[in-house]
Amino acid sequence: MTKRLLSSGELAKELGISRRSISRYADEGLISVALVTPGGRYKFDLDVVRAELRKAAQGRGHA
Template identity: 50%
Template sequence: MARLLTSGELAKELGVSLRTVHRWIADGLIEPEFRTPGGHTRWNVEAVRERLRSADQDH
C-alpha cells in the first residue's frame, strides 16, 4: 500500500502551493484518500495525479 501524504507533502510532491491544494479540495477537483478524526486529510499522490490528468483531459 502506498504511503499516504499530508496536504503539505502532497503540495510539495506535485510542485504546487498548499493554497492550490486547498483550492482543488474546495472546488471538488480532488478528494482525500482518508480523513483523520481531527479532520486532517491524507492523500495517495498517484490517485491525485490520475484525477488531475483526467480533469485536464475533460477540458
C-alpha cells in the same frame, strides 16, 4: 503493501503547487481525499490525485 498517504503539504511539494491549491482542489471536488484524520486533516493518495488532475486537464483541453 499499504500505500503511504500524503498530507496536503507533502502532496503540494510532490506536485510543485501550493498547499492552498491542494485545499481548493479538494474543496471543489477536483481531487479526492483518501482519509480525514481524527484531527480533521486531509490525507491524499499521490497516484489517485495525479490521475484526477490529468483527467481534469484533458477535460479543459490540455495534455
